[in-house]
Amino acid sequence: MTKIIIFGFLILSLVFLSGCQNSPITKTLNPIGDASVDNNGKNYGGDKYLKIYDSTGGLINDETLVYLKFDLSNIPKDIDISSAKLKLLVANIDEAYNIGMYRSEDTSWKEFEINWGNKPSFSNKPNDIKKVVLSNEWYEWDVKNLVYDEKSDHITFVLKSMDIHKNWMYVNFYSTDQTNKEDQNRIPSLIIKYTKKSKN
Numbered sequence: 583m584t585k586i587i588i589f590g591f592l593i594l595s596l597v598f599l600s601g602c603q604n605s606p607i608t609k610t611l612n613p614i615g616d617a618s619v620d621n622n623g624k625n626y627g628g629d630k631y632l633k634i635y636d637s638t639g640g641l642i643n644d645e646t647l648v649y650l651k652f653d654l655s656n657i658p659k660d661i662d663i664s665s666a667k668l669k670l671l672v673a674n675i676d677e678a679y680n681i682g683m684y685r686s687e688d689t690s691w692k693e694f695e696i697n698w699g700n701k702p703s704f705s706n707k708p709n710d711i712k713k714v715v716l717s718n719e720w721y722e723w724d725v726k727n728l729v730y731d732e733k734s735d736h737i738t739f740v741l742k743s744m745d746i747h748k749n750w751m752y753v754n755f756y757s758t759d760q761t762n763k764e765d766q767n768r769i770p771s772l773i774i775k776y777t778k779k780s781k782n
Contacts, residue, residue: 604777606664611772614736615651615693616757619701620644627694630761631673631754632770634681636743648741648755649696651689652772655735661776666729667722668739670770676751678715680744682708683723689736704740711744714753729774 617627620635621644635646650668668683688702710723729737743753756768 604780606775606777609657609774609776611652611654611774613650613758613770613772614653615691616649616759616770617693617696618646618648619696619698620646621698623698625694625697627692627696628759630757630759632670632741632757633752633754634679634741634743635747635752636745637747637751645743646752647701649686649691649701650739650741650770651691651693652737652739653735654729654732654737657729657774657776658778660779662779663726663730663774663776666724666726666772666774668725668770668772669720669722670741670755671720671768672714672717673754673756673768674717675714675753677747678713679747679753680711680713681721681753682711682742682744683725684708684740684742685725685728686738686740689734689738691738702738704738708742708744725772729772 616632617625618629618633619626626633632648633646634648635644637644684704686702686704691700691702709725709728712721712723714721723739725739728739755770756765758769760766760769
């Protein structure tokens with residue numbers, strides 16, 4: 583009888599440990615660098631907001647992109663990713679924007695050095711597009727395939743307007759450079775949900 587109880591206990595323990603190994607894990611990462619760049623050639627590293635704007639073809643002929651870089655070194659490589667979302671909070675917006683999310687293979691750029699002249703190139707097609715409409719709302723872009731395919735310890739995302747807008751019509755997201763303590767929970771994030779692959 584005692585042997586049966588011990589054997590049953592061992593079976594339950596193995597089932598429990600197996601379940602723990604395959605339990606979903608969620609990691610939230612914040613950018614190690616984020617900045618806007620515009621075709622005026624300025625560097626906006628350290629600004630409180632990440633600005634997106636496109637009036638190319640208008641009187642001002644201005645365009646502004648957003649670059650974000652994340653450190654993936656603490657994310658295991660041998661995993662099954664169920665979801666990965668790039669998440670930003672709108673600080674203010676002048677009119678609705680369709681914003682595309684692209685990937686850049688270049689992760690060497692620095693927040694306080696990047697500008698229009700030295701900005702890394704990025705993919706021709708957006709990986710995801712979201713319509714951004716409201717201030718004080720969070721918006722998410724699906725980056726699961728990009729995170730899954732990334733082989734290096736860092737990854738760069740680029741946000742770009744898919745529309746041409748009137749002069750001075752912007753959308754501003756909160757950046758990582760927030761001085762007020764209450765604004766720290768408004769900074770961009772990359773949320774990755776995954777499970778460790780079972781060892782056969």
